[in-house]
Amino acid sequence: MAAIKLENVDFYYDRGQPAEVHALKDVNLSIETGDYTSFFGPSGCGKSTMLYVIAGVERPDTGKIFVNGRDLMEFSQKELAIYRQIGIGIIFQNFNLIPSIKIVENVTLPMAFLGISLEKRKERAMEILGRLGIADLAERYPYELSGGQQQRVGIARALANDPPIILADEPIGNLDSANAQNVLDLLKEFNEKDGKTIIMVTHEAWSLRDVRRIFYMKDGAVIKTEVKKPDTQKKPVTESRARTLFPDLPTLEMKAKAMAGLILRGYSQLEIKRLEYFLAHRFAGKIDKEVFQMVLDRPYNQGGVGLWRQKAEKIADQVEEIISEEGALAAIYKKLEKEPTAPLMSEVENIRKWILEDFRSKLSPLQAERLNEIIAERIRHIITPDNFRRILDLGKEKGGVGFKTRTSFQIADRMEAILGGGGAESASSLAAAG
Ligand code: ADP
Ligand code: MG
Numbered sequence: 001m002a003a004i005k006l007e008n009v010d011f012y013y014d015r016g017q018p019a020e021v022h023a024l025k026d027v028n029l030s031i032e033t034g035d036y037t038s039f040f041g042p043s044g045c046g047k048s049t050m051l052y053v054i055a056g057v058e059r060p061d062t063g064k065i066f067v068n069g070r071d072l073m074e075f076s077q078k079e080l081a082i083y084r085q086i087g088i089g090i091i092f093q094n095f096n097l098i099p100s101i102k103i104v105e106n107v108t109l110p111m112a113f114l115g116i117s118l119e120k121r122k123e124r125a126m127e128i129l130g131r132l133g134i135a136d137l138a139e140r141y142p143y144e145l146s147g148g149q150q151q152r153v154g155i156a157r158a159l160a161n162d163p164p165i166i167l168a169d170e171p172i173g174n175l176d177s178a179n180a181q182n183v184l185d186l187l188k189e190f191n192e193k194d195g196k197t198i199i200m201v202t203h204e205a206w207s208l209r210d211v212r213r214i215f216y217m218k219d220g221a222v223i224k225t226e227v228k229k230p231d232t233q234k235k236p237v238t239e240s241r242a243r244t245l246f247p248d249l250p251t252l253e254m255k256a257k258a259m260a261g262l263i264l265r266g267y268s269q270l271e272i273k274r275l276e277y278f279l280a281h282r283f284a285g286k287i288d289k290e291v292f293q294m295v296l297d298r299p300y301n302q303g304g305v306g307l308w309r310q311k312a313e314k315i316a317d318q319v320e321e322i323i324s325e326e327g328a329l330a331a332i333y334k335k336l337e338k339e340p341t342a343p344l345m346s347e348v349e350n351i352r353k354w355i356l357e358d359f360r361s362k363l364s365p366l367q368a369e370r371l372n373e374i375i376a377e378r379i380r381h382i383i384t385p386d387n388f389r390r391i392l393d394l395g396k397e398k399g400g401v402g403f404k405t406r407t408s409f410q411i412a413d414r415m416e417a418i419l420g421g422g423g424a425e426s427a428s429s430l431a432a433a434g
């Protein structure tokens with residue numbers, strides 16, 4: 001199945017205004033899992049926009065985008081966040097490291113929301129840095145590194161959550177030729193050895209040396225597709241290596257086990273085991289919601305779980321939600337959401353405190369969580385400053401943080417200040433690159 005498929009995609013900047021730019025024009029293409037592809041064309045032809053759209057950062061005005069066969073437009077906010085956090089890794093021309101934190105922390109940051117302990121995150125970061133030959137730089141700061149070294153850190157960060165798809169926007173644009181060759185070697189290795197799907201944007205023909213499929217772009221349109229090496233030469237990628245975007249659904253039993261413990265935290269093992277049993281039955285469709293709720297409510301010594309009525313109702317509702325959202329990722333995300341002890345990256349917490357310094361009102365837990373989420377996304381440059389501010393401003397019921405407009409501007413400014421690059425300038429670096 002295609003990892004990414006675009007159907008009749010059009011994208012405009014400033015649509016309907018005098019400055020309107022028709023940046024993507026009726027794009028139809030398909031990128032196979034495990035392929036190494038490139039968007040190639042002159043500056044301004046829409047390459048970066050194409051990556052934005054594939055990354056779910058920008059929504060096309062018309063047309064459809066499918067990720068592993070699923071319509072990206074139909075992803076819930078949560079699924080979109082998950083897709084951005086673990087489905088893709090992005091490498092930037094300008095590296096986009098956070099200047100105020102160490103190299104190792106730049107790499108651990110994207111793992112903040114996966115519920116991995118700090119110790120494990122560090123372990124994994126060191127492993128990746130080691131693979132890229134820069135483990136000895138872990139305790140340094142970005143400004144102490146050369147461009148080539150910084151780009152390796154950028155690559156390590158993109159790999160942090162082991163995403164099946166890597167998007168690289170002019171990754172060698174700011175490197176000398178030796179370092180550029182080096183980065184290309186790495187991309188090739190990730191593709192061949194790890195089975196990663198690579199999508200690289202470039203305007204330099206020589207950097208297409210290992211690419212298998214080239215999409216030539218001009219004025220927002222894909223004008224030609226070239227397969228450089230026939231597919232038959234494509235190294236077979238083993239099943240386990242050709243990772244698909246959504247990890248396999250855990251077995252129903254595993255899911256039931258994880259959930260039961262979570263729902264009945266503090267209850268006895270016997271009660272948890274019994275809930276687990278009924279959950280597995282409900283997941284498998286062997287009992288319906290009504291029966292499920294009934295057995296939750298039934299006294300323990302009569303074969304039920306022995307919960308009081310309201311709690312039984314609430315749990316039954318939650319479980320239905322999880323079933324209807326289907327897929328392992330949604331379930332994992334829900335778990336994190338409900339797990340107060342899930343470790344949260346201290347950097348994100350610190351940044352949040354810092355940007356809220358003069359903010360008097362108290363945040364609700366939901367607001368705090370959303371804020372953490374978008375801080376992590378903004379840090380990784382997977383949302384733009386504008387979108388960051390918009391989400392701050394957007395009502396809670398619409399998935400935003402629900403701040404007043406003026407507050408949103410102030411807080412967004414602080415966020416950009418902490419990112420170092422003079423806000424707007426660093427923000428547009430991705431769009432302007434190339
Ligand atoms: P490339 O990466 O190939 O250089 P881009 O995708 O950055 O091209 O830009 C495609 C077109 O869209 C260009 O005409 C560019 O000026 C315009 N553009 C890019 N970003 C923005 C933006 N944020 N607002 C308005 N126009 C933009
Ligand atoms: Mg560009």
